[in-house]
Amino acid sequence: MLLIPxxxxxxxxxxxxxxxxxxxxxxxxxPALLDDESWGAFxxxxxxxxxxxxxxxxxxxxxxxxxxxWRNTVSxxxxxAWKAGETPPEPVP
Amino acid sequence: MQRFSGFALARQALxxxxxxxxxxxxxxxxxxxxxxxxxxxxxxxxxxxHLARDHGLRRVAVLEKAWVGGGNTGRNTTIIRxxxxxxxxxxxxxHAVKLWEQLSQTLNYNVMFSQRGVMxxxxxxxxEQVFKRHVHANRLAGVDNEWLTPEQAKAFCPPLNIGPxxxxxxxxxxxxxxxxxxxxxxxxxxxxxxxxxxxxxIIENCAVTGIVRNAQGAxxxxxxxxxxxxxxxxxxxxxxxxSVLMGMAGLRMPLESxxxxxxxxxxxxxxxxxxxxxxxxxxxxxxxDKGELVIGAGTDAYISYSxxxxxxxxxxxxxxxxxxxxxxxxxxxxRNWGGIVDVTPDRSPIIAKTPVPGLYVNCGWGTGGxxxxxxxxxxxxxxxxxxxxxxxxxxFTMERFRDGTMIDEAAAAAVAH
Numbered sequence: 207m208l209l210i211p212x213x214x215x216x217x218x219x220x221x222x223x224x225x226x227x228x229x230x231x232x233x234x235x236x237p238a239l240l241d242d243e244s245w246g247a248f249x250x251x252x253x254x255x256x257x258x259x260x261x262x263x264x265x266x267x268x269x270x271x272x273x274x275x276w277r278n279t280v281s282x283x284x285x286x287a288w289k290a291g292e293t294p295p296e297p298v299p
Numbered sequence: 300m301q302r303f304s305g306f307a308l309a310r311q312a313l314x315x316x317x318x319x320x321x322x323x324x325x326x327x328x329x330x331x332x333x334x335x336x337x338x339x340x341x342x343x344x345x346x347x348x349h350l351a352r353d354h355g356l357r358r359v360a361v362l363e364k365a366w367v368g369g370g371n372t373g374r375n376t377t378i379i380r381x382x383x384x385x386x387x388x389x390x391x392x393x394h395a396v397k398l399w400e401q402l403s404q405t406l407n408y409n410v411m412f413s414q415r416g417v418m419x420x421x422x423x424x425x426x427e428q429v430f431k432r433h434v435h436a437n438r439l440a441g442v443d444n445e446w447l448t449p450e451q452a453k454a455f456c457p458p459l460n461i462g463p464x465x466x467x468x469x470x471x472x473x474x475x476x477x478x479x480x481x482x483x484x485x486x487x488x489x490x491x492x493x494x495x496x497x498x499x500x501i502i503e504n505c506a507v508t509g510i511v512r513n514a515q516g517a518x519x520x521x522x523x524x525x526x527x528x529x530x531x532x533x534x535x536x537x538x539x540x541x542s543v544l545m546g547m548a549g550l551r552m553p554l555e556s557x558x559x560x561x562x563x564x565x566x567x568x569x570x571x572x573x574x575x576x577x578x579x580x581x582x583x584x585x586x587x588d589k590g591e592l593v594i595g596a597g598t599d600a601y602i603s604y605s606x607x608x609x610x611x612x613x614x615x616x617x618x619x620x621x622x623x624x625x626x627x628x629x630x631x632x633x634r635n636w637g638g639i640v641d642v643t644p645d646r647s648p649i650i651a652k653t654p655v656p657g658l659y660v661n662c663g664w665g666t667g668g669x670x671x672x673x674x675x676x677x678x679x680x681x682x683x684x685x686x687x688x689x690x691x692x693x694x695f696t697m698e699r700f701r702d703g704t705m706i707d708e709a710a711a712a713a714v715a716h
Binding site: 207208220221223224225227242243245246247249250251252253254255256259261277279280281282 | 540542543551552553554555556600601602603604605609610611644700701702703
């Protein structure tokens with residue numbers, strides 16, 4: 207089980223959280239202007255990296271807030287966290 | 300190829316079984332191939348086998364970064380069934396079941412395919428309605444599936460607890476009698492041996508590090524840890540690592556990779572006659588011929604390539620198993636592990652051409668790829684050889700995520716995701 211660094215509450219067990227997918231995917235302001243290719247890419251294509259991954263979590267059984275983390279998808283170790291709306295920090299080694 | 304038969308067994312017995320040869324070669328890569336398959340699991344080896352046998356490609360290589368059958372082929376719970384809801388899926392998976400029925404003869408290798416029946420339990424009114432819909436849809440599509448009352452389910456699987464005291468009592472079950480299990484390692488080894496006999500080079504410990512394309516953008520070669528290998532046709536069958544490989548050709552995929560766990564108990568005498576699955580309380584169980592109870596748990600919530608999962612995920616499944624089969628409560632678990640499964644947004648696979656000429660992909664099997672192994676290999680080989688899909692896999696394109704023509708088994712599949 208992961209120990210997830212919530213920027214509001216500190217490290218808490220994974221059971222308190224809901225995973226919310228890749229971070230930084232911005233919804234297009236006016237989807238009607240997009241062609242099918244771009245809209246499909248926004249909805250479905252993901253980086254799915256083997257290595258460092260920026261991802262969203264929600265501390266659903268805690269403070270209830272969304273935030274983002276860097277996690278290595280091979281080691282599952284966390285390398286930093288930031289609040290929703292903040293600029294992503296450099297990953298902590 | 301040294302054919303296996305009763306006669307061969309008797310003859311080898313005379314020398315104390317010390318004269319059996321290697322089942323496949325371990326060649327160094329040639330400079331150029333007609334087709335290269337990346338990924339030496341069941342699907343990749345089956346693809347190479349069909350390319351060589353059905354389509355006359357004589358220079359085919361399978362590149363495997365570790366050893367054959369060491370990924371999800373060796374990590375799954377070996378359940379084979381075809382009772383999917385949508386016509387396109389039922390056709391795809393039933394095509395595979397029909398090939399499974401002949402596979403030991405086709406490969407001259409005992410894959411221990413056992414049609415012992417897969418029974419899926421309903422615990423809620425919703426389950427019951429959904430499963431009955433499945434039963435009807437399957438029968439219209441020519442796939443066997445039948446509805447059982449709780450008493451009939453218990454008669455089919457005597458260890459099952461159908462008592463009213465359960466938190467989620469069994470309200471009935473859907474049974475596919477043609478469904479069953481096979482020996483996963485034998486599937487990889489059987490395909491490897493049969494493909495090798497047709498001249499396919501199976502190159503283990505050879506990771507692909509780059510995809511080389513010509514001025515027109517078409518595939519020209521792959522860079523590997525054993526050097527550059529030329530090919531005009533490249534088939535990627537890399538399960539959880541598909542996104543990484545396709546990234547080498549500049550493609551972003553509609554895939555995410557999750558750890559899926561399984562575990563086995565200590566071996567016991569035959570106690571469990573079939574396969575039982577429950578979506579609602581999330582458990583899959585069967586008994587291997589070694590006697591271990593083979594138990595499938597869920598995926599972790601987050602993407603990962605770690606090939607292990609969290610303990611609370613397998614604990615959740617074991618709680619369900621203990622509720623369904625109280626006599627297993629004192630069994631000890633021997634091993635648990637994870638495999639990295641590549642999941643598409645609609646939970647159906649992609650077996651298709653890609654926007655890059657000469658590059659083909661067979662991925663997105665998610666939590667249930669083993670059952671499709673022979674069909675997947677057969678259809679993907681057809682797609683690679685003809686540069687066009689077979690009628691059965693024609694709906695399973697990448698472009699369906701652009702065009703909105705999903706095969707939306709996400710909610711409708713017989714499994715929970």
